[in-house]
Structure formats: C-alpha cells, structure tokens
Amino acid sequence: xxRTTIHDIAKALNTSAATVSRALNDHPSISEATKVMVRxxxxxxxxxxxxxxxxxxxxxxMVIGVIIPSAEISFFGSVIHGIEEVAxxxxxxxxxxxxxxxYQQEVQGIQTLLQSNVDGIIASIAKETTHYSHFLEAKRRNxxxxxxxxxxxxxxxxxxxxxxxKGAYMATExxxxxxxxxxxxxxxxxHIKIFHERLRGYVDALSANKLVVDEDLIVYGKxxxxxxxxxxxxxxxxDLMPDAVFAVEDFTALGALQAIKExxxxxxxxxxxxxxxxxxxxxxxxxSLTTVDQQTNIMGREAAQLLLNAITGNANTxxxxxxxxxDPKLVVRDSSRPPDQ
Amino acid sequence: xxRTTIHDIAKALNTSAATVSRALNDHPSISEATKVMVRxxxxxxxxxxxxxxxxxxxxxxMVIGVIIPSAEISFFGSVIHGIEEVAxxxxxxxxxxxxxxxYQQEVQGIQTLLQSNVDGIIASIAKETTHYSHFLEAKRRNxxxxxxxxxxxxxxxxxxxxxxxKGAYMATExxxxxxxxxxxxxxxxxHIKIFHERLRGYVDALSANKLVVDEDLIVYGKxxxxxxxxxxxxxxxxDLMPDAVFAVEDFTALGALQAIKExxxxxxxxxxxxxxxxxxxxxxxxxSLTTVDQQTNIMGREAAQLLLNAITGNANTxxxxxxxxxDPKLVVRDSSRPPDQ
DNA sequence: GTGAAAGCGCTAACAT
DNA sequence: ATGTTAGCGCTTTCAC
Numbered sequence: 001x002x003r004t005t006i007h008d009i010a011k012a013l014n015t016s017a018a019t020v021s022r023a024l025n026d027h028p029s030i031s032e033a034t035k036v037m038v039r040x041x042x043x044x045x046x047x048x049x050x051x052x053x054x055x056x057x058x059x060x061x062m063v064i065g066v067i068i069p070s071a072e073i074s075f076f077g078s079v080i081h082g083i084e085e086v087a088x089x090x091x092x093x094x095x096x097x098x099x100x101x102x103y104q105q106e107v108q109g110i111q112t113l114l115q116s117n118v119d120g121i122i123a124s125i126a127k128e129t130t131h132y133s134h135f136l137e138a139k140r141r142n143x144x145x146x147x148x149x150x151x152x153x154x155x156x157x158x159x160x161x162x163x164x165x166k167g168a169y170m171a172t173e174x175x176x177x178x179x180x181x182x183x184x185x186x187x188x189x190x191h192i193k194i195f196h197e198r199l200r201g202y203v204d205a206l207s208a209n210k211l212v213v214d215e216d217l218i219v220y221g222k223x224x225x226x227x228x229x230x231x232x233x234x235x236x237x238x239d240l241m242p243d244a245v246f247a248v249e250d251f252t253a254l255g256a257l258q259a260i261k262e263x264x265x266x267x268x269x270x271x272x273x274x275x276x277x278x279x280x281x282x283x284x285x286x287x288s289l290t291t292v293d294q295q296t297n298i299m300g301r302e303a304a305q306l307l308l309n310a311i312t313g314n315a316n317t318x319x320x321x322x323x324x325x326x327d328p329k330l331v332v333r334d335s336s337r338p339p340d341q
Numbered sequence: 342x343x344r345t346t347i348h349d350i351a352k353a354l355n356t357s358a359a360t361v362s363r364a365l366n367d368h369p370s371i372s373e374a375t376k377v378m379v380r381x382x383x384x385x386x387x388x389x390x391x392x393x394x395x396x397x398x399x400x401x402x403m404v405i406g407v408i409i410p411s412a413e414i415s416f417f418g419s420v421i422h423g424i425e426e427v428a429x430x431x432x433x434x435x436x437x438x439x440x441x442x443x444y445q446q447e448v449q450g451i452q453t454l455l456q457s458n459v460d461g462i463i464a465s466i467a468k469e470t471t472h473y474s475h476f477l478e479a480k481r482r483n484x485x486x487x488x489x490x491x492x493x494x495x496x497x498x499x500x501x502x503x504x505x506x507k508g509a510y511m512a513t514e515x516x517x518x519x520x521x522x523x524x525x526x527x528x529x530x531x532h533i534k535i536f537h538e539r540l541r542g543y544v545d546a547l548s549a550n551k552l553v554v555d556e557d558l559i560v561y562g563k564x565x566x567x568x569x570x571x572x573x574x575x576x577x578x579x580d581l582m583p584d585a586v587f588a589v590e591d592f593t594a595l596g597a598l599q600a601i602k603e604x605x606x607x608x609x610x611x612x613x614x615x616x617x618x619x620x621x622x623x624x625x626x627x628x629s630l631t632t633v634d635q636q637t638n639i640m641g642r643e644a645a646q647l648l649l650n651a652i653t654g655n656a657n658t659x660x661x662x663x664x665x666x667x668d669p670k671l672v673v674r675d676s677s678r679p680p681d682q
Numbered sequence: 683g684t685g686a687a688a689g690c691g692c693t694a695a696c697a698t
Numbered sequence: 699a700t701g702t703t704a705g706c707g708c709t710t711t712c713a714c
Contacts, residue, residue: 003482005691016701021693029699048482051456052402053691056393056706063436063457070422074621077418081411084439093453095404096437098425112434115392116404141344254625280415284595286627346707357685362709370683394707397690 004047012041024049055117063093064307065113067123069101069150074280075296076124079148082300083122090308092119099126107134114141120307125150127223130191144310148303149294150194158310158322160303164194167292167328168201171274172246174290174330176209178338180244180272184217186231186256188248195223198248198276217242221252228255236263243339244272250279250291257285257335268337278331287334295326302326345388353382365390396458404434405648406454408464410442410491415621416637417465420489423641424463431649433460440467448475455482461648466491468564471532485651489644490635491535499651499663501644505535508633508669509542512615513587515631515671517550519679521585521613525558527572527597529589536564539589539617558583562593569596577604584680585613591620591632598626598676609678619672628675636667643667 006020013020015034023030023038041047055061064087068076084094095118097109106126113121114137121138124147135155138145151159175183185202188195199218206213219234221227228247232255235242247253253275260267267273268287275282278293302324313319347361354361356375363371364379382388396402405428409417425435436459438450447467454462455478462479466488476496479486492500516524526543529536540559547554560575562568569588573596576583588594594616601608608614609628616623619634643665654660 007691017691018693018702019700021691022700025693031699034699048452048456050397050458050691052393052397052458053706054693056391056397056708057691057693059706061393071412071418071425072415072422074413074415074418077412077415080437081413081439084412084437088439093457094437096421096425096435098422098429111389115389116434117391117393281622281625284622285625348707358708359686359710360684362707363684366709372683375683391707394690395709397692398707398709400690 003050004042004045005050006047008045009038009041009047012045013037059117061117061119062091063095063116063118064304064311065095065097065109065116065118065121067097067099067106067109067113067121069099069124069126071096071098075149075277075294078296079124079300079303082297083304084300086301086304086308092308101127103128103130110134110137114138114143118143120144120146120311122146122148122303122307124148125152127189127192144307146303146307146310148299150192152193153323156321158306158324160299160306160324160326161194162294162299162326162328164197164328165201165204167276167294167330168198168246169205170201170328170330171276171290171292172202172205173209174332175244175246175272175274175336176205176211178244178272178336180339181211182214182217182240182242183211183244183246183272184219184235184242186228186235186245186247186252187218187220188223188252189220195248202246214240216240221248223249223252225251225255225258228252229259230255232256232259236260236265243270244274244336246274246276248276250275250277250282250289253289253291253335254281254285257287257289266340268335269340272337272339273335275335282331283333287337290333290336291331293329293331295329298326344391345383345386346391347388349386350379350382350388353386354378400458402458402460403432404436404457404459405645405652406436406438406450406457406459406462408438408440408447408450408454408462410440410465410467412437412439416490416618416635419637420465420641420644423638423643424645425641427642427645427649433649442468444469444471451475451478455479455484459484461485461487461652463487463489463644463648465489466493466533468530468533485648487644487648487651489640491533493534494664497662499647499665501640501647501665501667502535503635503640503667503669505538505669506542506545508617508635508671509539509587510546511542511669511671512617512631512633513543513546514550515673516585516587516613516615516677517546517552519585519613519677521680522552523555523558523581523583524552524585524587524613525560525576525583527569527576527586527588527593528559528561529564529593530561536589543587555581557581562589564590564593566592566596566599569593570600571596573597573600577601577606584611585615585677587615587617589617591616591618591623591630594630594632594676595622595626598630609676610681613678613680614676616676623672624674628678631674631677632672634670634672636670639667 099106282289440447623630
C-alpha cells in the first residue's frame with residue numbers, strides 16, 4: 001500500500017498539489033477555508049510529509065549533524081541532550097556521528113553528514129586529531145559549523161567552550177585557600193588546548209598565591225582512570241610529596257583517589273584532591289569529589305542556538321565567528337576538605 | 342558555487358548520468374575501464390553524492406532512527422554506542438530522538454522518523470508510556486522496528502532484552518549465599534515489565550531458598566536516587582529491619598546506600614546491598630556496588646543487527662518477531678560482603 | 683556495455 | 699487565492 005501524497009489530497013479535494021503544499025506549510029496566500037479543508041483531509045488520509053522530497057526540492061533538510069567522540073562519556077551525552085532539546089523545539093532533527101576519538105572516523109563523519117545534506121554541524125574534536133582541514137570542507141559547502149569544548153579557533157568557526165583557564169585557576173586557588181601548599185597537577189596532553197589551558201590556570205593560580213611552581217609536581221597523563229592512578233603513584237614516590245592534587249579531569253582524579261586509598265595516607269585530610277568536569281560519578285564516590293562543573297547542558301543549548309542562528313540568519317550579513325565562553329562553577333565537596341593539623 | 346553532480350561527471354567524460362551512477366554504485370554491467378575513469382573524475386571534481394536525491398528515488402535512506410528516553414543516562418549512551426558501531430559498519434547513519442520519558446514526545450519521535458524515511462527504528466519505551474499504538478504506525482508503513490530493554494511483546498515486534506527475572510534471581514540468591522536472611526526489595530513501577538520481572542525474580546529466589554517473602558520488605562519506589570533514599574529510610578523504620586536490600590536498579594541502590602550511611606549501621610557488614618544495571622558509578626562509589634550487568638554494548642549491537650537483517654532481509658519470507666534475551670552477569674563487589682558475626 | 687527517458691514527492695516561479 | 703509547469707539529483711526500467 002503506497003503512502004498518501006499531496007496529490008492524493010489534491011485529488012480528493014479537487015484542487016492542485018501546489019495548493020495542498022502551500023496550505024500545509026501555512027502559506028499566507030491560501031484562504032483559511034482551504035487550509036482547514038486540506039488539514040482535515042490530510043488527517044483523514046493519514047498523510048505524512050515526505051521530508052526527503054521536501055528537502056531535495058527546498059535545499060533544506062531540517063537536520064543538524066553532531067559529531068562527538070563517544071556517546072558513552074556522560075559529558076557528551078549531556079551536551080547532546082542540550083543540543084537535541086533546542087533543535088527539536090525549532091523543528092530540527094539530530095543526526096549523530098561518533099568518531100570514537102579517531103581522526104579517520106571524524107573525517108568520514110564530516111563527509112557523511114555533508115552528503116546527507118545536513119543544514120549545519122556541531123562537533124567536538126577527537127583526541128587523535130591534530131589537523132583540521134576536513135572541517136573546512138563544511139565551510140566550502142556553506143554548511144555552518146560550530147565546535148564545542150574541544151575546539152580550535154584558527155579555523156574561523158564559532159565555538160562554545162568553558163573558560164578552562166579560569167576553572168583550573170579556581171580549582172587550584174581553592175586548594176590553596178583550604179590550606180594546602182604543595183599542590184601537584186596531573187595534566188593532559190598539551191596539544192589539546194583545553195588541557196593546556198588548565199595547566200596554565202594551575203600555574204598562574206600558584207604564582208598569584210606566592211607558591212613556587214615545582215616542575216616535579218607536574219606530571220602528564222593520558223586522561224583516564226588508569227593513567228590517573230599511575231601518575232598519582234609516581235607523585236607518591238617523590239621525596240617531597242605533594243599535599244594536594246589538581247587533576248585535569250574527573251576520571252584522572254578518580255584514578256588518583258584509588259591510588260591514594262591504597263596507601264596509608266588519608267584522603268581527604270592528608271592529601272587534598274580536585275577534579276574537573278563534574279562527571280556524574282563525582283558526587284557519589286567517597287569521599288565525594290570537589291570538581292569544576294562544565295555546564296554541559298547549557299553548552300549544548302548554546303551550540304545549537306549558535307548553529308541555528310547561523311543557519312537561519314541572513315547569509316548576507318557577514319557574521320564573524322562568535323566565541324561563547326561559559327563560566328565554570330567550582331563544586332566544593334569532601335575531597336578538598338582542609339588538611340588535618 | 343553549486344556542488345558537483347553526476348551530470349557534471351558525465352559531461353566531463355562525454356557519457357551519460359546513468360553510466361556514472363551505475364559506475365559509482367559498482368554496477369556489474371559497467372566495464373572496469375569506465376568505472377575507473379568515473380571514479381577518478383569524481384575525485385577530481387570533488388563529487389559528493391547527494392543522499393537525499395538517492396533516497397528519494399530508491400526509497401532507501403540508509404538511516405536508522407533511534408528513540409531513547411535520554412542520552413544522559415549512561416545506559417542509553419552505551420547502547421547507542423553499540424548501535425552506531427554496527428550501523429556505521431554497514432553504511433547506515435543514526436538519527437537520534439529523545440523522548441525525555443514523555444509519551445507525547447515518543448509519539449512525535451516515531452512520526453518524525455517515519456517522515457524522514459528512516460529504513461528502520463530502534464526504540465526503548467518511555468516511563469510514561471502505557472499504550473503503544475504509535476509503534477504500530479511503523480509496522481503499517483512497513484518500517485522495521487526493534488525494541489530494546491523497555492520492551493513490550495504483544496506488539497509482535499522483535500525485541501532485545503536481558504533476562505531481568507534471572508538477573509534479579511541471581512542478585513537475590515547471591516545475598517542469601519552471603520548469609521543474609523531478611524532481604525528487602527526496593528521495587529520499581531510494576532506496569533513496566535522489566536521492573537515487574539525483577540520483583541518476580543526476587544520473590545522466587547527467596548522461596549527457592551526457603552526464606553519467607555515478607556510483604557513489609559517489599560517497597561515501591563520511583564527509580565531514582567531520592568526515591569531510593571526515601572524507601573530505604575522507610576525500611577529502616579521497621580521493627581524487624583532487613584539485613585540486606587536488593588534495589589531495582591543502581592540509582593535506587595545509591596540512594597539506599599546514602600540513607601544507610603546516615604545511620605549508625607554499617608554497609609557492608611550489617612546491611613548487604615545489591616543494585617541492577619552496572620551504571621558507571623557503581624564501580625567507583627564506596628563501598629563499590631554489587632550489581633547486575635546488562636550488557637549494554639551487546640544489547641545495542643544485537644538490536645542493530647536484528648534491525649539491519651529485517652531491513653535487508655527477504656521481505657517475502659514472513660519472519661516471525663524474534664526475541665533476543667541476553668544473559669545478565671552478576672558483578673560482585675564490596676556492598677554485598679558477608680555480614681559481620 | 684551504455685544511453686534516453688521517466689519519475690520519486692515535493693516546492694517555487696510564473697501565471698491567471 | 700489558486701493552478702500550471704518545471705525541476706531538485708538521483709536511480710532505473712527499457713531500449714539498443
């Protein structure tokens with residue numbers, strides 16, 4: 001059984017497909033009476049628009065593409081949620097593509113989304129990615145692109161990020177205020193900007209508080225639980241051990257916490273700890289983890305908003321790339337309690 | 342600048358669009374030589390297929406739609422991941438739709454996906470949903486549908502679930518084996534089948550182990566942290582308190598754990614606890630939570646597999662709805678340690 | 683092995 | 699306010 005088309009409706013009403021199309025799209029030049037008739041008949045015949053046909057003709061697909069490293073990371077799940085809310089409210093659907101942190105898959109993602117004629121793309125860059133020309137392909141095709149969180153600026157595209165520098169600064173200063181003095185940092189790969197920014201925030205917060213920046217207290221990890229554990233163990237071997245640790249993100253902090261728990265030191269009390277991301281688990285572990293909230297939902301909503309503006313916005317007005325920087329929020333919990341006397 | 346079409350390629354090679362189309366689709370009746378020429382020229386001209394046009398003509402969109410309650414729940418994020426892996430490997434894309442646990446949004450999701458001509462749909466039912474006719478719309482449109490986890494059987498569609506009964510049975514029996522005797526259950530809404538099955542598993546495991554099923558020890562919650570906490574407090578008020586709790590899922594268990602921690606009882610030792618779902622946080626909290634793993638990634642992969650088979654499978658062969666039941670795995674951690682003497 | 687022609691379902695000029 | 703016509707880019711009979 002073939003599905004109902006606008007021609008079927010037209011036939012039933014002794015009118016033309018064009019009128020039906022206009023009526024359904026609420027075109028101003030169609031009389032109220034006709035619109036009502038069309039809508040009623042459409043419902044009767046159980047008409048469902050064929051979006052492919054509409055898209056092919058109009059050049060707009062009402063779909064936005066989203067590329068994320070993995071839906072399994074709660075951070076991205078939460079951002080997607082935000083994107084989807086805004087998109088849906090404005091009649092757009094979300095086509096999802098995961099890069100699995102792979103450069104090749106990211107490139108393929110852009111291609112596939114462009115082939116699917118998405119009206120715009122929102123992406124966060126894979127860990128593996130170090131060059132970015134594939135994103136320019138979207139520009140060449142005149143498809144608006146927004147990057148979030150793991151963003152790169154020199155592409156000349158709009159971005160939504162949080163102020164990683166500030167978040168790290170706040171986190172570090174918080175440890176200082178709590179009374180810690182030898183504060184270590186488990187950093188992430190410096191080629192990824194957000195991680196580098198966090199390192200900078202850490203360093204500057206120490207300096208601003210007249211604490212020496214000790215190179216031994218900065219170790220580089222791979223942003224994972226295991227890596228956090230390893231790096232923490234390395235820090236615990238030092239002759240002059242740290243009395244607190246600022247970890248580049250929560251999974252790293254979790255690994256560090258596990259490492260500390262395996263020693264005779266207590267956490268908190270002897271070793272203060274702060275993470276970054278406010279991952280779901282951070283509130284539930286013991287001790288609960290002090291961390292920096294990244295405003296994931298807002299990030300998704302803002303990214304979607306920016307994109308939709310770019311899509312619907314006047315193409316004539318040469319809009320410069322915008323940069324939205326969200327304010328991180330320090331979430332103080334137990335892991336950064338002041339040190340014991 | 343307009344994008345390259347097959348006509349451009351045809352013109353460049355002094356051939357026809359039909360030949361180009363066939364060559365690009367590796368049609369058997371095209372000579373190798375022509376195929377090579379076409380492919381080379383396509384690359385030169387930076388040709389990208391227009392999938393909308395292709396879909397409109399061929400009736401296949403190479404897109405599968407997925408409806409989940411929320412991408413923010415790690416369970417669903419993980420399932421999506423599995424779906425996407427399989428889909429991508431077979432050339433399909435994933436169009437995502439969140440119902441936010443709302444019936445209305447679920448109905449709209451089905452509609453939108455059908456309008457988008459997706460080749461098939463994978464869905465997990467919203468908490469709010471109590472009637473299911475909207476799913477039949479997919480059938481009427483001949484669009485294959487697979488339900489996972491929160492599934493309903495009488496629709497006559499294929500499903501992928503885990504054996505909730507068995508998982509609950511294992512969880513409960515595990516507590517018995519550890520030496521607990523008064524085992525309570527914080528249940529979920531019974532109209533959702535998976536929760537009802539878990540209740541059944543709990544009851545049967547007790548009976549099979551010659552323990553009385555005490556109605557006072559079965560309380561009904563709303564499947565959330567707060568609800569878990571409330572129900573646990575209720576259980577703690579009982580004259581004959583339970584010595585262990587099997588919670589309907591991990592968030593409920595987490596709430597229960599928090600409630601216990603606020604008392605003088607210790608957990609584990611005095612009160613055993615088991616959850617369900619193996620949510621990410623369950624491994625990280627203290628004590629780590631014994632729980633039942635739901636094989637999320639496999640669930641996603643199996644669902645995608647089933648769907649793709651239904652899509653590509655011979656439509657003549659009247660395939661009966663299949664039901665894949667995955668085996669739950671008990672994950673023993675600290676929260677169910679044997680009781681102190 | 684390749685080309686000509688038709689048409690998927692819709693929208694948008696251009697008519698009236 | 700409505701109808702006519704053309705065509706988005708592709709696939710697919712049907713020819714040869």
